[in-house]
Amino acid sequence: LSPNDGRERFETVVAPYLADAHAYARWLIRNRADAEDVVQEACVRAFRAIDQFSGSNGRAWLLTIVRNTAFTWLKEKRAEALVSMDGLNESERLAVERGALLESSTSPEGEMIAAADADELERHIAALPTEFREVLVLRDMRGLDYREIARITGAPIGTVMSRLARARSMLRTAWLATEGQPI
């Protein structure tokens, strides 16, 4: 592959998805400058491996590389940031599960969430454990489907589904808790 061909492949396979790569890294790393470094590093890796890419889904391919780069970065710089689902303690797990029981059919909760300002929502999303946060970001903000998310995160589709369910449930519980809304 000549440098020119590699560059052109990069332009068609990778460049269109820089916005996705940036948002994903931003939500994983939670710091602007570091997230940009991670995206740049991921692009270098993608460029080097571009002749190995033969599929049709450049977005999922790039995001897989972004994830690997970001997780390596997190492990090196912030060991504590990686809370896996198994790492939840009993009371957190109960809180997650009880979240589903908190509402009544007459609650105007939906309208309250719709009116919640973005800063607050952002804070709650940022506070989720990484593996829950990323499925929310990939699905609800970037619009990827379950199959793509499974591929990027290296988890079975069933796991993606349950993480997404629990992430949304945790988000709702967290939001209600800080709002101090009557339950």
Next chain:
Amino acid sequence: MTCNEAEILLHAFLDGELDAGHAREIEGHVATCPRCAAALRVYGELRAAMSRSDLRYVAPDSLRARINGMFPAATPRASNRWTLFNSFMLGSALSATAAASLMFAVVRSDQDQMIAGELVSAHLRSLQAERLIDVHTSDQHTVRPWFNGKVDIAPPVVDLAAQGFTLVGGRLDFIDGRAVAAIVYRRGGHVINLFVTQGSSFGRGSTLKTMHGFNVKLWSEQGLYFGAISDINADELQEFEEKFEAATR
């Protein structure tokens, strides 16, 4: 179906990931279970709140510049037929034969570029007075049937006003000598033309190009080929594609 089962499957239902059988079961359950019905509504609201653009980080231009700057500059290549045509007309050093063969080579080697050029021309034509819209309406159920008998497909038409892209109408247009459906959206003061065809000349896969200052996004989905063009920035055009695909899925 029990509430416990529904609790997980609700999300897949909401995301359009359930097969028809399970989707019917969820619909049946939700119809008789107020608690799960409320959960479905709340999660829908939550999802909508998250997809609002203020939560989506926009990639700064400085990052794009940094990434572009990492690579050795590619040798400039003839960008499009129009440039070649201009240089030919202006009496450049190219002989007619050389220009003709070069043009042939460029067109052959870069079908996407050619289609992007056609889309730019069609977009520019549409912006001239009175050419933008043949059927004026923000009602998707009026636009779609309007195309019956005019093009050989039933193009998906969705109003994306809630997502920031307002449907304003439809138009019959021609790309690469073929009748195509043009669906017109507005975002603020910007016009987005979405061309839909089943002709494969649009090319497979998803590409984003910039040409004459316009961003052009090409993609294909379920046998249809889409080309969106506008002067909005690349991220917004990408967002348009995502919102459109999410709404038509």
